[in-house]
Each structure stands twice: as C-alpha cells, then as structure tokens.
Amino acid sequence: MTGAEHNSTVARGEIDPDTAISAGLALCHVCKKVLPFEEQGELFCPRCGARVHLRKTDSMARTWAFLITAAILLFPANLLPIMRVNHFGVYESSTILDGIIYFFQNGSYGIGLIILVASILVPAFKIVGIGMVLLSVHFRWQSWSRHKTLMFRGIEFVGRWSMLDIFVVALLQAIVDFAPLTSVEVGPGARYFTGVVLFTLFATVSFDLRLIWDT
Amino acid sequence: MSSVKRRPLIQAIVCDSCDVMLEDIDVKPGHTVFCPRCGSKLYVPRADSCNRTLAFSITALILFYPAMVMPIMTLYTFGMEQSASVVGSIFKLFDKGYVFVSVIALLTVFVFPLFRLLLLLCVSLGLKCRKDFFRISFLMRCYHYLDEWSMPEVYMLGILVTIIKIYHLAYIRYDTGLFCFVGLILAITCASTTMDERFYWNAIEKLQMGNR
Numbered sequence: 001m002t003g004a005e006h007n008s009t010v011a012r013g014e015i016d017p018d019t020a021i022s023a024g025l026a027l028c029h030v031c032k033k034v035l036p037f038e039e040q041g042e043l044f045c046p047r048c049g050a051r052v053h054l055r056k057t058d059s060m061a062r063t064w065a066f067l068i069t070a071a072i073l074l075f076p077a078n079l080l081p082i083m084r085v086n087h088f089g090v091y092e093s094s095t096i097l098d099g100i101i102y103f104f105q106n107g108s109y110g111i112g113l114i115i116l117v118a119s120i121l122v123p124a125f126k127i128v129g130i131g132m133v134l135l136s137v138h139f140r141w142q143s144w145s146r147h148k149t150l151m152f153r154g155i156e157f158v159g160r161w162s163m164l165d166i167f168v169v170a171l172l173q174a175i176v177d178f179a180p181l182t183s184v185e186v187g188p189g190a191r192y193f194t195g196v197v198l199f200t201l202f203a204t205v206s207f208d209l210r211l212i213w214d215t
Numbered sequence: 216m217s218s219v220k221r222r223p224l225i226q227a228i229v230c231d232s233c234d235v236m237l238e239d240i241d242v243k244p245g246h247t248v249f250c251p252r253c254g255s256k257l258y259v260p261r262a263d264s265c266n267r268t269l270a271f272s273i274t275a276l277i278l279f280y281p282a283m284v285m286p287i288m289t290l291y292t293f294g295m296e297q298s299a300s301v302v303g304s305i306f307k308l309f310d311k312g313y314v315f316v317s318v319i320a321l322l323t324v325f326v327f328p329l330f331r332l333l334l335l336l337c338v339s340l341g342l343k344c345r346k347d348f349f350r351i352s353f354l355m356r357c358y359h360y361l362d363e364w365s366m367p368e369v370y371m372l373g374i375l376v377t378i379i380k381i382y383h384l385a386y387i388r389y390d391t392g393l394f395c396f397v398g399l400i401l402a403i404t405c406a407s408t409t410m411d412e413r414f415y416w417n418a419i420e421k422l423q424m425g426n427r
Contacts, residue, residue: 018235018236019233019234019235019236020227020229020234020235020236021234023236025227025229025236027229027231027234029231030356030359030360031352031355031356031359031416031419032228032229032231032412032413032416033416033420034227034228034229034236047352047416047419047420047423048352048353048355048356048416048419049352049353049356050356108379111376111379114372114376115376118372145233145253146252146253146254149232149233149253149254149255150253150254150255153232153255153256156363160363160366160369161369161372163320163323163366163369164369164372164373164376166316166319166320167320167324167369167370167372167373167374168373168376168377168380170304170305170308170316170317170320170373171287171299171304171373171374171377172377172380172381173304173307173308173311174299174303174304174307174308175288175290175297175298175299175304175377175381176290176297176381176384177297177307178292178293178295178297181293182292182293185311186308186311186313186316190313190316191313191315191316194315194316194319194320195315198319201363201364204363205363209231209232209233209253209255210231210232210233210234212233213232213233213234213235213252213253214234
C-alpha cells in the first residue's frame with residue numbers, strides 16, 4: 001500500500017501541519033476540489049456547483065441535536081415490543097432483546113450475535129462514540145486525534161446495518177400472515193427504532209471530522 | 216495556525232477528515248492512498264472504471280424490477296401458502312399504519328438504490344460519449360448525496376435472518392425474486408466499487424473545459 005507522501009518538512013503528528021485552512025484553501029465537500037477561499041461572500045464549486053464551506057455549517061450544534069434525539073429515542077425503541085407473534089390467537093410481544101435471547105436459547109449463536117451487534121451494540125456504540133468525539137471537540141482535548149478519526153470512520157461505516165431489524169420485521173409480517181391461525185405483527189417499537197437509526201445517520205452526516213484536528 | 220499564508224502546492228489534494236494538504240501523486244489501481252496524518256482512506260484508484268461501472272449498472276438495472284417486485288419466497292403451512300416480495304412487504308407495512316417506517320424502508324431499499332443506478336448509468340454514458348447531455352456534474356452531485364442512504368444490502372442480510380427465523384416452522388420455497396435480489400446486490404456492490412469518484416470528477420472537469 002502506498003501512502004500519499006506528506007510534505008517532508010513537517011513530521012507526522014505535529015500540532016501545526018500544512019492545513020488547507022491555513023493556506024486559505026477550502027475543500028469542496030462533494031467533488032473534493034481544492035479552491036481558494038475568502039471569508040466574505042459565498043463560494044460555489046465551479047466543478048460540481050455545490051456550496052463550499054471551510055467547515056460544515058453549525059456542525060457541533062446540529063450533531064448534538066441529532067445525537068440527543070437518537071439517545072432519547074433509544075429507550076422506547078428497546079423497551080417497547082418490536083414484534084408481536086400471534087400463535088392460535090395468543091399474542092406474544094417481543095422486544096429486540098427478546099429476539100436475541102430466543103436465538104441464543106435455540107443455539108443459533110451466529111445469527112444471535114449478528115442481531116446483537118447490529119441492533120443493540122451498534123446504536124449504543126454510535127451514540128457513545130459520537131458523544132465522546134463531540135465532548136473532546138467541545139473541551140479541545142487534543143490527544144488521540146488519529147484514533148478518534150478512525151473510530152468516527154468506523155461509526156459511519158457500520159451505521160446503516162442497524163436497519164437490519166426493521167427489515168426483518170417488515171419481511172416477517174408480510175410472509176407469516178396466516179391469520180387467524182398464526183401471524184406476525186409489527187410492534188410500536190419499530191417506529192422508534194427507525195427514528196434512532198435515522199437520527200444517528202443524520203448525526204454522522206452533519207459532523208465535520210476536521211473539527212477534531214482544528215486547534 | 217501560522218500567520219504566514221503559505222503558497223498552495225500546484226497539484227494539492229486535501230484530506231477531507233483532517234484538512235492536511237498533500238502532494239497529488241500518481242497511484243496505480245490496486246493501491247490505496249491513506250492520509251499520513253489521520254489514517255483515513257483518501258483515494259482508491261480503479262482500473263477501467265467507466266466501462267465496468269457502465270456494465271454493472273446496466274446489469275443491476277435489468278435485475279432491479281424482478282428483484283424488487285417478484286416474490287422472494289413462499290411459505291407453506293396449515294395447507295395455506297403465502298409469498299412476499301421486497302416492495303410488497305413494505306407496502307403491507309404501510310397498510311398496517313406504519314407510515315414512517317414503511318416510507319423510510321421504501322426510500323432506502325427501493326427509491327435511492329434505483330436513483331443511484333440511474334445516475335451512475337447516465338454519468339457513465341455521458342463520460343463514455345464525451346457529451347454533457349445530462350448535466351452530469353449535477354447528477355454526480357446527487358449520486359454523492361444518496362451514497363449514505365441506500366441500503367439494499369442490509370435488506371439482503373434481513374432476508375437471511377428471516378429465513379433462519381422461520382425455516383424450521385414451515386416449508387419455504389425460494390422464488391425467482393430472491394435469486395434476482397442476490398444478483399442485484401452483487402451488481403450494485405460491483406458498480407459502486409468500480410466507480411472511481413476522483414477519476415469521474417476529473418473527467419467531468421475536462422468535459423466542462425472542452426465545452427467552454
């Protein structure tokens with residue numbers, strides 16, 4: 001693997017490297033074109049037409065707002081039943097955790113682990129991880145910047161997989177529909193869970209990673 | 216921050232995670248460029264990007280209709296049978312009053328992937344014919360925005376989990392839709408990995424220069 005060679009006068013990991021902002025340059029977020037930037041006036045990228053900012057607008061405030069919304073929604077999402085199984089007229093509600101316990105009791109450890117990771121660990125890890133990054137930017141903690149960046153990249157990558165449980169329930173309620181004998185119904189938890197996934201995705205999109213590196 | 220304005224490098228690239236300026240170097244396909252400061256992936260060059268993306272996006276668009284609309288599986292129990300398709304299952308969710316959930320699911324599984332494929336097809340065609348007939352810079356921008364929000368591969372995993380949940384309860388027949396859906400996921404993944412965003416943007420820029 002080839003690393004892009006950095007300007008050799010600046011050692012790796014020093015506090016004051018050659019940043020674009022110090023050179024009066026801005027990066028177009030969409031097409032990654034490097035453009036000269038002046039404080040006054042608006043700048044539109046000549047290549048893709050998107051509006052260019054030095055940093056994403058109100059990144060911290062927006063990310064905090066989305067993150068707190070997601071954290072609040074996490075409670076009803078996990079406490080309310082996401083699925084109700086009708087078996088000969090007897091309804092059995094199950095939350096996300098119940099579904100995972102069901103798999104583990106039946107010995108399907110692999111699939112239980114996948115759902116545990118996608119539905120419980122990933123949303124929790126995302127909220128805690130983004131919260132930590134936001135706090136570190138807020139209090140200007142300079143250490144571990146590289147790790148924080150890579151963790152955020154990881155959070156961005158795994159975020160979408162939390163929708164798994166919603167899709168499973170959507171498919172189950174459509175295919176197991178032999179009312180009145182047996183059927184699967186969606187529970188109210190599904191709404192909140194979709195909300196959690198949506199707002200954590202909004203939070204990752206609205207956060208500007210370069211804030212970690214700005215002094 | 217230094218007070219002295221440094222002269223920008225002639226061919227500088229800037230890391231979008233940590234804002235560091237780097238020299239633009241020529242990289243061959245098969246290599247990956249990482250930022251030396253923050254470790255993020257900067258750029259993955261792809262071989263023969265335009266042709267391959269065009270081919271895979273056409274494949275995916277052919278598979279799109281049967282994968283989404285034809286039944287993925289049929290369940291037999293108590294002498295009854297019930298089948299479901301990807302879009303059908305989401306519509307059923309809508310009918311049960313879960314408007315928000317079903318709209319999000321429809322957008323992320325059906326609408327956004329379809330738009331992404333159509334955008335890829337138009338942009339690749341435009342670059343191939345060296346004509347800006349679709350305003351490709353705008354289309355390419357839309358593609359960039361949709362990137363985060365299309366997740367048919369998550370639905371694929373959802374189908375697998377569903378099968379594991381119900382295979383011991385009843386007899387399952389796997390239908391055409393399932394095989395088309397697997398093919399669709401493969402084609403979509405190939406199309407988006409062979410798409411070299413940097414190469415595309417540079418080609419679009421050349422095209423714009425030519426038109427002026």
